[in-house]
Each structure stands twice: as C-alpha cells, then as structure tokens.
Amino acid sequence: MASAASVKSMSIGVGIATGLYGISFGALSVASGFDLLQTQLLSLLMFSGGSQFAFIGVFATGGMSAIGTAVASAWLLGIRNGFYAVRMAPVLDVAKGWRLVAAQLTIDESTGVSTAQSELPEQRSGFWITGISVFVFWNLATLLGALVGASLGDPKVLGLDAAAAAAFLGLLWPRLSQSQSLVVAVGSMIVACALTPWLPPGMPILLAGVVAVVVGAFNIFKPKEVAA
Amino acid sequence: MNLTTVVVLASIAVYSWKLIGYLVPQNVLKHPGVSRTAGLLTVALLAALLAVQGFTSGKNVEFDERVPALVVAGLLLSFRTPFIVVVLTAAAVTAALRYLN
Incomplete structure (x- = not known):
C-alpha cells in the first residue's frame, strides 16, 4: 500500500x-x-x-x-x-x-x-x-x-x-500501552524514590531495573490471554 | 579520567548493543522471556529517571513546582502533542510557578 x-x-x-x-x-x-x-x-x-x-x-x-x-x-x-x-x-x-x-x-x-x-x-x-x-x-x-x-x-x-x-x-x-508495563513503571518510580535518601546518586535508578527483571522473568501482571 | 573520555567510552558501550544485535545468531535473543524483560527494563529505567528527575532534590523526595508541570505534560502527551512542545511547556509551567512563589 x-x-x-x-x-x-x-x-x-x-x-x-x-x-x-x-x-x-x-x-x-x-x-x-x-x-x-x-x-x-x-x-x-x-x-x-x-x-x-x-x-x-x-x-x-x-x-x-x-x-x-x-x-x-x-x-x-x-x-x-x-x-x-x-x-x-x-x-x-x-x-x-x-x-x-x-x-x-x-x-x-x-x-x-x-x-x-x-x-x-x-x-x-x-x-x-x-x-x-x-x-x-x-x-x-x-x-x-x-x-x-x-x-x-x-x-x-x-x-x-x-x-x-x-x-x-x-x-x-x-x-505504557500494556498493564504490565504500567505496573513496572509505577513500581520503579516507587523504588527509585524510596531508595534515593539511602543510596548514592544513580544507584536507585539501576536498582529500579530489578522491578523489570522480576516482572519480566516470572511474567507476572501479564495481559489477559484467551485460553488456548 | 576526564569527562570527554567517559563520554566516548559510554557511547561505545551503548553502540555495543546495536552491533551485537547484528552479529548474534538469530535465535539467541528470540526467547520471549528475554525480549519481554528487555522491553520492561527500558520502561523501568525511564520511569525511575522520571521519578528521580521529577520528585527528588538531592537526597530528599520532594513534590514541588515540577509536579503540576508533569501533570500538564501527561495531558499534552495524551493528546499526542509533539515532544518538543511538551518539554517546553513543562519548563514554562515550572518557571512560572517558581516566579509566582
């Protein structure tokens, strides 16, 4: 086309x-x-x-x-x-x-x-x-x-x-179109803010990445799928 | 190490992913769990950068004049406003609120 x-x-x-x-x-x-x-x-x-x-x-x-x-x-x-x-x-x-x-x-x-x-x-x-x-x-x-x-x-x-x-x-x-990415985004924001007072600059951002690894590896909060 | 050297090294590090993608066998990165996690990692890092840039000052969590600017930015993005307009509007909202305070 x-x-x-x-x-x-x-x-x-x-x-x-x-x-x-x-x-x-x-x-x-x-x-x-x-x-x-x-x-x-x-x-x-x-x-x-x-x-x-x-x-x-x-x-x-x-x-x-x-x-x-x-x-x-x-x-x-x-x-x-x-x-x-x-x-x-x-x-x-x-x-x-x-x-x-x-x-x-x-x-x-x-x-x-x-x-x-x-x-x-x-x-x-x-x-x-x-x-x-x-x-x-x-x-x-x-x-x-x-x-x-x-x-x-x-x-x-x-x-x-x-x-x-x-x-x-x-x-x-x-x-942010999928619920899974929305959950990861909100989770990482909370983690990054919560760790900021305790860790050197930059570290809270890297550790927020753990949220993605956990959600991605176990595929939790995945979008609803039609049963095969 | 001087900052310019770090800039070049960091650039090489970012480039390495791009090149690796062309060199690895096709099936290696096709695992759904791996590509899903990589996509979510981008989301997590961008969200964390947003949170630190928008809601912290030094070592404190702080909700100040940046918050209304981000609300306006979100509204503009939901109307598919061009990126540059969103960024400039956010700066203008914050600058105006700080001036008034």
Missing part, C-alpha cells in the same frame, strides 16, 4: 519531528555541566535519546562521583537497540562494513518506520532514510540547543529540571 514516495516522506517527517527534540537534549546537556564538544559527541556517537538523557540526567544529580552509574544507566537503556538490531538484520541483509553503519542507525524510530511497512524494499528504505534523517536533524538540533543552553541563566529558574522530567515522561509514554 505504501509507495516508495510515501515511505520517503514518512521517514523524513519522523526525522524532523524526532530531531527537533534534540534541541531540548542540547540545552539540558549544557545545563547539566557538559561542554559543547561533549554534548555533540553524545549525539554523534551515543545517538540514542533515552541513553543520552539518562547519561546527562544521572551526571546532573551526582557529578563525577555518579559517573559509573551514569554510564551503566545509559548502557542498560541501550539494550533495546540490540533487540531492534536482531529484528532488522534479516531485513537489511547488508555486508559486514555496512553493518557497522546500520548498527549506529538502529534506534526506536528507524526500526519503527521499517517494521510498519509491508514490503521488503520499503522496509529497507524506511530504515535507512529514517535513520539518516533522525541522525542529521538530531545532531543539528543538539548543536542549536547547546548554543542556546549556554546562553541561558539558572536552569532551576527556567524550569529545566521539570523539562528533563517531562522528556523522560515523553520517552516513557508510548511504552
């Missing part, structure tokens, strides 16, 4: 829409204490919104003493990209060198647009065009946000701490 032209416009549309919130990443990164180069490196090299926001967010709460947990949070949030890669590998079927490029572009949006297509050529072009446009717009927007952020005043007066929280809510929102 989807023609080559419509896949192209959909991919670029997703690229622009996603890229735009790179502005908020750039501004928050600078407000969290990263310089322009470090901020841009995160968008060029890490290139995964959730991991990038996690990395700067944990660093903002604890500075260099929380750097280990900042890296661990970013790393663990990147796991899902590995699962996207497993799904994309047979679709893209590219040579070894190109796999390195495809890997970097394997994120929520490129996988999302690709898997929404019914035919193989559109699945491939959807992945590449979305991946490349998100990469380009995300990096340009990061630069813009970092430049704007550097000229802003006190992050708290401007409500940038609330902006960072809203960014996590925005990343979380589309994943």
Whole structure:
C-alpha cells in the first residue's frame, strides 16, 4: 500500500519531528555541566535519546562521583537497540562494513518506520532514510540547543529540571500501552524514590531495573490471554 | 579520567548493543522471556529517571513546582502533542510557578 514516495516522506517527517527534540537534549546537556564538544559527541556517537538523557540526567544529580552509574544507566537503556538490531538484520541483509553503519542507525524510530511497512524494499528504505534523517536533524538540533543552553541563566529558574522530567515522561509514554508495563513503571518510580535518601546518586535508578527483571522473568501482571 | 573520555567510552558501550544485535545468531535473543524483560527494563529505567528527575532534590523526595508541570505534560502527551512542545511547556509551567512563589 505504501509507495516508495510515501515511505520517503514518512521517514523524513519522523526525522524532523524526532530531531527537533534534540534541541531540548542540547540545552539540558549544557545545563547539566557538559561542554559543547561533549554534548555533540553524545549525539554523534551515543545517538540514542533515552541513553543520552539518562547519561546527562544521572551526571546532573551526582557529578563525577555518579559517573559509573551514569554510564551503566545509559548502557542498560541501550539494550533495546540490540533487540531492534536482531529484528532488522534479516531485513537489511547488508555486508559486514555496512553493518557497522546500520548498527549506529538502529534506534526506536528507524526500526519503527521499517517494521510498519509491508514490503521488503520499503522496509529497507524506511530504515535507512529514517535513520539518516533522525541522525542529521538530531545532531543539528543538539548543536542549536547547546548554543542556546549556554546562553541561558539558572536552569532551576527556567524550569529545566521539570523539562528533563517531562522528556523522560515523553520517552516513557508510548511504552505504557500494556498493564504490565504500567505496573513496572509505577513500581520503579516507587523504588527509585524510596531508595534515593539511602543510596548514592544513580544507584536507585539501576536498582529500579530489578522491578523489570522480576516482572519480566516470572511474567507476572501479564495481559489477559484467551485460553488456548 | 576526564569527562570527554567517559563520554566516548559510554557511547561505545551503548553502540555495543546495536552491533551485537547484528552479529548474534538469530535465535539467541528470540526467547520471549528475554525480549519481554528487555522491553520492561527500558520502561523501568525511564520511569525511575522520571521519578528521580521529577520528585527528588538531592537526597530528599520532594513534590514541588515540577509536579503540576508533569501533570500538564501527561495531558499534552495524551493528546499526542509533539515532544518538543511538551518539554517546553513543562519548563514554562515550572518557571512560572517558581516566579509566582
């Protein structure tokens, strides 16, 4: 149903829409204490919104003493990209060198647009065009946000701490469609808040991940299924 | 270790998952329990980051001007408002409430 032209416009549309919130990443990164180069490196090299926001967010709460947990949070949030890669590998079927490029572009949006297509050529072009446009717009927007952020005043007066929280809510929102994920989300929020007074910055976030492991491994609170 | 080095190392760590996905045999990560847990892990970490960023200050749990901003953000998200608008509105609501206080 989807023609080559419509896949192209959909991919670029997703690229622009996603890229735009790179502005908020750039501004928050600078407000969290990263310089322009470090901020841009995160968008060029890490290139995964959730991991990038996690990395700067944990660093903002604890500075260099929380750097280990900042890296661990970013790393663990990147796991899902590995699962996207497993799904994309047979679709893209590219040579070894190109796999390195495809890997970097394997994120929520490129996988999302690709898997929404019914035919193989559109699945491939959807992945590449979305991946490349998100990469380009995300990096340009990061630069813009970092430049704007550097000229802003006190992050708290401007409500940038609330902006960072809203960014996590925005990343979380589309994943809350099932009751199981809702239970995990609420459980992790309670665990993270309850542990914050007792543990070094970042640790409550990592330990909240245990909620997911317990619920996932035992498959509790699973959506109702029709008996086979 | 300086911060720029950590940024690069952390990026390599995040990239490693992406690459592993293309290199492992197809059936390894297909186990339903493994992929379910990985999906839930993303939810758990994002929710915990939201909680710490939204409801704590230093070592204290604190419900302040960020809470109404998050309620507004949730409402906007339920109307499928673009991400950037949600983030900016949240900042504006909090900034306005802090200014009034």
